[in-house]
Amino acid sequence: MPTIKYYVREGLLPAGRLTSPNQARYDDGHERRLRLIRALLDVGGLPLSAIAEVLGAVDDTAQPLHEVLGVAAVRITPAQAGDPAGVGPESAEAREEVAALLARRGWRVEPDNPAAQSLAGVLAALRRAGHGGFVELLDVYADAAESVAHADLDYVRRRVAREDLVESVVVGTVLGEAMFGALRRLAHVDASARAYEGGREAEPGAR
Amino acid sequence: MPTIKYYVREGLLPAGRLTSPNQARYDDGHERRLRLIRALLDVGGLPLSAIAEVLGAVDDTAQPLHEVLGVAAVRITPAQAGDPAGVGPESAEAREEVAALLARRGWRVEPDNPAAQSLAGVLAALRRAGHGGFVELLDVYADAAESVAHADLDYVRRRVAREDLVESVVVGTVLGEAMFGALRRLAHVDASARAYEGGREAEPGAR
DNA sequence: GGATAGCGGACAGTGCCACTATCCATAATT
DNA sequence: AATTATGGATAGTGGCACTGTCCGCTATCC
Structure with a gap:
């Protein structure tokens, strides 16, 4: 409960409607919003400041959708930390590699797109x-x-x-990434079980 | 440079060989190790404590590979934060769903595998x-x-x-996840460019 | 109607994490 | 000989996500 107070303070949750100076009412929109915050924070690992900005943009109905x-x-x-300026020989090479990939696949992405920079990193x-x-x-x-993105x-x-x-x-972007990560680890376990043992047991590193 | 001192203190890097009470030599194994740490920390987002444990296990040649x-x-x-105990109706349902998935795909994974729990989360x-x-x-x-895991x-x-x-x-597991994440975001941008505009421009949310 | 429990609001404090700064004695460099 | 740098130890910093405490008021139970 103190956490909710804190979120309201930080602008993540709207304040409840005050029925009297010390009584506030919360509707179920609040609860839904809270669950969303927790999902993005706990599972997605987003910092609260990022969540606040996204939610702020969502709620600002004056802003156009795009x-x-x-x-x-x-x-x-x-x-994308580590060499943020992107200096050093590896960074230059990496940026070229990303540009080549975009061209090769015909992806229509501006090269200064944050995801492209993050890939280069x-x-x-x-x-x-x-x-x-x-x-x-x-x-x-x-x-x-690509196939995941289409889905x-x-x-x-x-x-x-x-x-x-x-x-x-x-939600799709953030939690989807976590979902894929978990599935990939599971697929690793299965793949190495099949590769390193013909038959029964689970793989060595499966724990 | 003070960061290196810190890493040595934390057991992430072995101390250099002392040639005299205040002179130590580092070989290029040190540098390689340092780059690995930075990659796992900055790109992979692993906490230093986790990196330390992994590297410790790697260096402990007495331990069997598995x-x-x-x-x-x-x-x-x-x-996997948020409902760590895994109580609540959603958690039970989620665990069943994971078990069903493993059965459906014939993945040989023990259900208490951390990746399975993380997927359920x-x-x-x-x-x-x-x-x-x-x-x-x-x-x-x-x-x-699955296809990524095979690669x-x-x-x-x-x-x-x-x-x-x-x-x-x-490296493959940790940086691979970051690599996929970036590619997925790029594929999103391309996919929505194609979906929402017939032709030229980049997509609305492309930045 | 009086005690008590709880609320909202403000603000200070906590715990964890990844560093960063300072100090000291000694050693390398010029 | 003077300056600069180094290893080792210890303390301090800044960011983040809370958590604890205090206050004044109010809702409620007996």
Whole structure:
């Protein structure tokens, strides 16, 4: 309960309607909003400040939809740390690699898109960590990402109400990533079980 | 440089060999290790404590390989917060759903695997946030995860040296997730560009 | 109608995390 | 010989997500 007070203070939750100086009423919209915050925070790992900005944009009905989606896209992208300026030979190479990928796949994305920068950051980090070979898997990953993205879009397309739409985008993007991560780990366990043992047992690192 | 001191103190980096009471030498293994730490920390978002445990297991050559992979698998899995005890109706339903998925796909995974619990946590959070419909995409996601996991395994299989192997698993799992996340966001941008506009421009939320 | 329990609001404090700064004695550099 | 740098130890910082406490009022129970 003190947490709710705190969220209200931080502008994450609207204050309840005061029925008297010390009595406030909360409707079930509040509860839904609270569950959304908890999901984005606990599962998605978004900082409260990012959640606050996204929710603020959602609630600002004056803002056009594409503005809101823009805010969401930026705020939702994990802060790509480590060489933020993007200097160093690996970073330059990584940016070229991303540009080549976008061209190769015909993806219509501006190269200064935050996701593109974030991808370049990952590629640079892989190279710096001595695992540049992992970058060869880019296209396999991109294929998988494409099919997931289409499914995501189908899910979002079912929404009509503005708030619902934005919420679907945010939830789908953030929780979808966590969902894929968990599935990928599960698939790892299964794949290595099959690869390293012909038959019965679970894999060594399956724990 | 003070950061390196700190990492040595925390046991993340081995101390350099002392040539005299105040002079230590670091070899390039140190630098490589440092880059690995930075990648896992900055890009992967792992807490230093988790990195320390994984690296500790890697360096403990007495431990059998499967033990090390076990430690890595557990430490690498994001701390599934929010309803950790897994009580509440959504959690029970989610766990059943995960079990059904594993059975349906024939994945050989013990149901108490941390990744399975983490998936159940995500599904429960989706339900609680009022986006249970997103769960319908589970199989699309699982297909994508499977193909990515096979590629990951192929990458790892090329390693022979023990330390290299474990490092590949860790890097592949952690940075691979970041790589997929970025690609998925890029694919979103492209997909909605194609869906909402016939032709030229980038999508509304593309930034 | 009087005691008590609880509310909203304000503000200070907590715990964790990843550093960062300062100090000291000694050693390398110029 | 003077300056600069280093390792080791300890303390301090800043960000984040809360949590605890106090206050004045009010709703409620007996």
